Amino acid sequence: MPVPTTPRAVTRADVARYAGVSTSVVSYVVHDGPRPVAAETAARVRDAIRVLGYRPNASAQALRTGSSKMLGLIVPELDNPFWSELAVEVTHAAAARGYDVLLANSDGDVALERERLRSLSARQVDGIIVTSIMTLPDLSTVTDPGLPMVLLNTFFEVPDYASTGVDALRGAYDGTKHLVDHGYDSVGLVMGQTGSMELREQGWMRALRDAGLPDGPIVRTDFNRRGGYEAGLRMFGGPNRPRAVFVSSDMQAVGLLRALYELGLSAPDDVAVVSFDGTAEADYTNPQLTVVRQPIEAMAAAAVDRVLGLHADNQWHRDLVPAELVLGASCGCDVRR
Structure with a gap:
C-alpha cells in the first residue's frame, strides 16, 4: 500500500x-x-x-526581514474592564504602526505570568509589553535576553527595564483632595491587596496630612467587585463610618455602591465616593462615579513606541503620564447637564 x-x-x-x-x-x-x-x-x-x-508564510517572512511585525502583550485579567480597555488601545497603537498583537492572559498568577513570558519570547515577536501583577516583576524567564520589553501600567521604576505608567501618587492625591475640598473631614480608603504601601495609598495619606486631617479607616481587599462589596460592608456597616472614601479601582467602587445600597445608605448623601481608573464601567453607575482616570490611550501609545524604539542606552527610561480627575455625582458635585 x-x-x-x-x-x-x-x-x-x-x-x-x-x-x-x-x-x-x-x-x-x-x-x-x-x-x-x-x-x-x-x-x-x-x-x-x-x-x-x-x-x-509569516515565519519565512520574519526570517527574511528580521521582523515578525508582531508584538506580545501580557495582561493579568481580561475580565477586568481596565485591562481589556488597555489591551484594545495597545492593539490600536500597534496597528497604527503596522504591527499585530499576540495577547496572553496571566490570570493574575505569578507562575503563569512567567510561563506566558517564556512562550511569547519563543514566538519571534519583535517585543513584549507586560502588565504585571507584581510590583517588581520577574522577567528573567524570557528566552531571548535581547528582546525589547516594556512594563506597562507600573507605578514604580523597575531597574533595567523601560516602563510606562500613570502618575498614581498625584492622581490619588488629587482625588482625595477633591473629597477634602467638599468639606468631608473623614475619608476612608479601600485599597487593593498589593503587599506594600502603594502609590495610591501614599497619595491618599499625603492629601489628608496636607489638610491636617487624621488618616481615615483602611480596608484592604481584592481588586474586583466582590472585594469592593465586602470592603463596603466592613467599612460602612458600623456606627463609626467615614463620610467619604477613596477607592483604588472602579471595579471595587461598583461593589462598594452595592454594599451601600444593601446597608440603606446612598452616595453621595451618606458616603461620597471617588475611584481610581476611569473605565467605561464607571460612566454607567448610579450615581455616576467621580474618577481619577488613567489615560490608557496615551499610555498604550507610549508603551508601543517605547518597545519598538528600545535601545540599550534608554532601558531605564520611564514614561510617566498624568491622570485626570473626571467629575461625576458620587462625590457630591452637581454635574447635571
Whole structure:
C-alpha cells in the first residue's frame, strides 16, 4: 500500500504562474507595497490566491526581514474592564504602526505570568509589553535576553527595564483632595491587596496630612467587585463610618455602591465616593462615579513606541503620564447637564 503523502504547500511562485506575473508582484499585492500594482493585475493575483488557497508564510517572512511585525502583550485579567480597555488601545497603537498583537492572559498568577513570558519570547515577536501583577516583576524567564520589553501600567521604576505608567501618587492625591475640598473631614480608603504601601495609598495619606486631617479607616481587599462589596460592608456597616472614601479601582467602587445600597445608605448623601481608573464601567453607575482616570490611550501609545524604539542606552527610561480627575455625582458635585 502506498504511503500517503502530505499535500505540498502552495507557494508564491505557484500564485505568480497562475496569475501570469512575477513573484515580486505577488509580494507587492500581499504586503500592499512597497511598489504599486495596477488594479487589474492586483485583482488577478488576489483571484489566484483565492483559487489556490495560498497562505503567506509569516515565519519565512520574519526570517527574511528580521521582523515578525508582531508584538506580545501580557495582561493579568481580561475580565477586568481596565485591562481589556488597555489591551484594545495597545492593539490600536500597534496597528497604527503596522504591527499585530499576540495577547496572553496571566490570570493574575505569578507562575503563569512567567510561563506566558517564556512562550511569547519563543514566538519571534519583535517585543513584549507586560502588565504585571507584581510590583517588581520577574522577567528573567524570557528566552531571548535581547528582546525589547516594556512594563506597562507600573507605578514604580523597575531597574533595567523601560516602563510606562500613570502618575498614581498625584492622581490619588488629587482625588482625595477633591473629597477634602467638599468639606468631608473623614475619608476612608479601600485599597487593593498589593503587599506594600502603594502609590495610591501614599497619595491618599499625603492629601489628608496636607489638610491636617487624621488618616481615615483602611480596608484592604481584592481588586474586583466582590472585594469592593465586602470592603463596603466592613467599612460602612458600623456606627463609626467615614463620610467619604477613596477607592483604588472602579471595579471595587461598583461593589462598594452595592454594599451601600444593601446597608440603606446612598452616595453621595451618606458616603461620597471617588475611584481610581476611569473605565467605561464607571460612566454607567448610579450615581455616576467621580474618577481619577488613567489615560490608557496615551499610555498604550507610549508603551508601543517605547518597545519598538528600545535601545540599550534608554532601558531605564520611564514614561510617566498624568491622570485626570473626571467629575461625576458620587462625590457630591452637581454635574447635571
